[in-house]
Amino acid sequence: MDWAVIALLAAVALPFATAAAIFALGEARTTARSAVNVVGAAGTAVAVLACAASAWQGRAGGPLASAGIGLLDIGFGFEADMLGAVFAVVAGVLWLVTTVYAIAYMSHSPDRARFFGFFSICVGSAIGIALSENLITFFVFYEMLTLATYPLVVHSGTPAALRGGRTYLMYALPAGAALALGVVWLHVLAGPVSFVPGGALPLGLAATHPVQLTAIFALLMLGLGVKAALFPLHGWLPAAMVAPAPVSSLLHAVAVVKAGVFGIARVVLEVYGPDAALLGLTLPLAALAAFTIVFGSVRALAQDDLKKRLAFSTVAQLSYIVLGVALASPLAIAAGIAHLAHHAALKITMFFTAGVVAEEVGAYRVSELDGLGRRMPVTMAAFSVAALGIVGIPPAAGFASKWLLGTGALDAGAGWVVAVLAASTLLNAAYFFPIIHRAWFRAPRAEWATGPDPGRAEADLRMVVPLVLTALAGLAMGVLAGAALSPARWALFVAVMEAM
Amino acid sequence: MAEALLAHMPALAVVVPLVAAPIAFLAGARWGRPVALVASALSVPVAFALAWLVSAEGEKLRYQIGGWEAPLGIGLVVDGLSATMLLVTAVVGFAVTVYSLGYFADKERYRFFWALWLFLLASMAALFLSADVFNLYVCLELVSVSAVALVGLSGQRDALVAAMRYMLAAILGSIFYLLGVALLYGAFGVLDLAHLAAVLGPDVTGQAAFALITVGLVLKTALFPAHFWLPPAHANAPSPVSAVLSALVVKGSFYILLRLWTDVGDPSYVPGMGTLLGVLGAMAIVWGSVQALLQERLKMLVAYSTVAQIGYLFLLFPLVEIAGSHVVDAWSAGVFHAVSHALAKSAMFLAAGAVLSRFGHDRIDGLGGLSRRAPVTTMAFGLSGITMMGLPPSGGFVVKWLYITAAIESGAWWWAIVVLAGGLLAAGYVARVVVPGFAKARDDASDLDVDAGRLPRRMEFAALALALAALALGVLGQPVLDLMAVGSPASGVIPWTGQ
């Protein structure tokens, strides 16, 4: 086996091995467990980066690395391709950062073995989703992710957590059933479906079976739309904010929700390809995404709970990616793929911050953040950078996404998207600026000045360093958007292949 | 020598536990335990050897007892189907034996367990190998009497009444079956399955015989609406027994149905029968799941889950009838379900039994915080729940996949809806158990005794091992699919029509 295959298998297997080790070590052996966790996450990060390297090497002639197990006539297959590498790197690298954060964040919480074990399974599932070679493998990991997330949502065991978990399952399980039906139906109709840039449907199928293909598409979108939080399937995401901060950060801003949008990208670009537009499926999807953008932003405005505001912001931002994919012009696709990485770095920073704030000063609401910038300036600076990035203020990464999306939309002849972008940007600003304003320009809450620990006090370094790093990453992705191997350039490369 | 041993493997599969049973009876309360452990451990390599033989041969093997050729003598037949079922019996049997060594700590009270248990294992092996319709009747009686005796073993009131109900249903089923055998012999003059397949024709007596046999076996398999005896029997039996009843015993009578309707005849032999069985299966899925959602006791919930999961087995018949080129998928789905459900359901019952014997009760609303108190057991239950729901990666998912494929391919998409709806309902009843397990332990929400001692590890890990095996089937299931396809009707030829 050459290095590329080893890296591919390691990327998928290491998180699961880490999970097994964590479960085996049990609750009591904290140090050993943390060590295993960090080592596993670091190894995974290296492996996904190696996967990306192999994908880049094979960018012209197809992926270098593939592997699989036969089952029935489909089998489980993996490969490190250009599109998958984006999501794999995002999930794998951010896992390492999140692990460090979470070890500190959860240090006083009970049931940590269970927490970190399932967390690892979630990351492994996300990486599996990223590196799946075919729709079946994708589906297998997608459902694993569904289940493995549940114990994390209900982790605290409070009635609110259990309610959030129930809501989550009420959405996710029927969605899984719809997805299963769609996947099997497509398999019956089109045979084994591998992901191929430019579409994988047999020639002429769209002409002979348009109704069935449309129905399958609808089922697939129903199944994927829940995790992608497309309106009206988004309701679980704000409810799931009862989960601990590391879960909200990595899973509900990155791994889980982006598994949904990534799946939509796979299906639209690498299964249906041009047939999606031929069958008239992309315009409704784009319209739905556009509506979700506006809808999510408006709902975010009304939230006082900080995590809920962030959650609705995520609902809106995810649809940028869907919109880009659905518009299907090279630049728009590039915008979507790039935003997958951009939004990940920016939003995880904000959730990290929300966790720190809740943990350190007990503030859960936007209205409780007055003057926080003076108490924890580093943390709030990172938050502000990320917020400005998402609003789309240059040079942070969000601007690059929006720019690409706008031009891509114009290429695709969808000028109305520009209006959506403008409205969204205004709304983004409207729900983030007040937070920034309160943090920096309002007087601090009185008890912070008089309490036992007055004045400036950052949180544990193991929490602050990760959020600073992710904020810097978000900044760098924007500043260096034109550099080789930046997410934006990478995305452009993928987009050109997809649109061929 | 090794060659001779291999040639006798089919007989050994029956003889090993059958010889051990009276020995365990003679050996008494104390020494019956090692006898059972050795015999059930030996059955595992024997089953693997048979599976290997069949795979290597690529076709059915026959073993003629007494050296008398069929139709005069009785044959044992080993094809992919019987080898698969034997393998599951051996693996589940061994795991349950290990579990039982911990469970029946009160040696004197359960001194007859080991002999009855070995008789059950022997009779299951005999049933899965028999190639003779009358011999199958004797096997069925062996299975029923040993299973009922195991249900009633505890001597508690509910168990005794459940055993009686089970006994009456089982004897009634046997009588129906035997009447069918009489008519088959009357119509065709042979008892051997292969000879029967060769001479089976559209004959009123033959059709009536098939119908009667089906009624009898449906009763024994507890297909809705003949499931009335199952939940009390499976819920009130000692937990290792519950595990084997749900995992293997109901599959025994289903296996004979499968042989008759897909190997000897095909579902169109009696018009409408395939659809009828499928519809009853669908009703079983819905009814069993809804009842499981309403139960107050964990073991009752698991037992009703069995009622529901039995329904999936019977979806095979209409789909085999109509699935055309995808008949392989439909047939494999049913058999694979028998396998994966056997592993997962035995894991569930063993987990439930671990809860019951550790905390002294199995009321569902008193299981708050279970995942903290008994993490391995909760994990075993949750993982086997994944197979019940048919979610990947699990054997249940492969079943779902194959059924939906067959349903869509044959244009009978409503069966796909049934399969998917059943999965969601299963998620509902599994969640009823697993979800409170995550609840914060509050004194008023949990009846779990904090001071309850630890269980023997082998009990918890026997359950976990079976649950993991069910899960592994979803990824590494191809060898099992290959094995069960050897010499199966799924290879495309329906014998009696010669198509």
Add this chain to the structure above:
Amino acid sequence: MASVMPKSPRSVRLAAAALCAGFGALLVRAVLAIPEDHPGLAPVVAERIAESGVEHAVTAVLLNFRSYDTLLEIAVLVLATIGVLSIAGSHSSVWAPVAEEADPVLSALARLLAPFMVLASGYLLWAGEHAPGGAFQAGSVLGAAGVLLALSGYARPAWVSRFGLRVVISVGLIVFLAIAVGVMFLGGALLEYPDGYAKALVLIVETWLTVSIGAILVSLFIASASPIEELRARAGDGR
């Protein structure tokens, strides 16, 4: 004693009647359609009976051609006996001599009849080789003799311990199994009697089966009989 006949609800009775009518109609059709001229397997049996070691066809089928059925049937018997023991609990009269307050007339009659029944059993066993009879009939008669003795209060000999009782119950099955497996070492299949030995082996199996079926049937009866305290209580009722 008031004689009250409880009945199921009318709806149940109607449903049962409908069900039975349906099965009845099916059965009448099926039974009348049985071909009248089908020889079944009788010709095959007739053709091979010379190899079986016995002259009587039914015995040949039971103890050679389909001896596997018989083996499993003995297993059912032993199994049911164990089941009865497990239900009866440790207070069953199987562990102690049955009621001593038996009817003296019955007792005398039993003692008179028993030797003849044993003799009849022996005859049936011997006859089974060429005429109606055989291990089952012989064993049944032997068992009936034992039950009669038990009913008449003839106590189980003291030397039959708990272990001894277990041996009596399972010995028939064990011997049968030993022969079934033993012939495999001579190169045959399970239960395949080597050429020329069929007659002798069938006779050995039959003899043991006669003894064991008799013993099992008696054990089944005694084991299932009511606990001794209850017999006493019943006697005390003045019944």
Add this chain to the structure above:
Amino acid sequence: MTYSGWLYDLLLIGTLLWLAVRILAEAKLFKAVVLYIAFGLLVALAWVRLAAPDIALAEAAIGAGITGALLLDAVGHMRGRAAPYPSDEPVGGAPAAPREEGGAGG
């Protein structure tokens, strides 16, 4: 088949069916069991008619004999009451149980 053979068969079968109905309609269990033993002996006669003396012997010994003895013992144990519930008639000595105990599940 001869005319008398016919008549004999029909008479035998008629009696068998009548006995079967009587057994199941009989309120007194003791009487039902005695009728069942008679039924078994008549079935043995049927076996003789059908040229199955082996079965006739076994039926007489096992079907009527052993089964009959077991049934009589069981009926004695239950005091021959056809009414299956303790409420119908107080029974001295037999432990009366709460009603709900008997109806487990179903």
Add this chain to the structure above:
Amino acid sequence: MSQTDIYTLAGAALFVIGLYGLITRPHLIHKILALNIMSGGVFLVFVGIARRVMSPDPDPLPHAMVLTGIVVTVSSTAYALALAKRIYSETGMAALDAPDVIEEPEASSG
């Protein structure tokens, strides 16, 4: 109508009578009796079929099967009776279902 027909029909009738009794009679002893009557019916069908061969010795196979069946039936009957007795000892009842399933008891001539 041949002897085979007469006896197989009689067997069918016993089967149906037993089935009706099994369903409608609540007492366990009655149920066990009903099952035995059903078995007797099945055996009649077997032996009636064996009688098709009108030589002095009928088809021996059904005879052998019935002999096996008789032994199996007495085994399960013995176990069922032991179970019934134990249930009666434990619960004072000789039926499966609670009395409320049953209609008003009617007096009968027996």
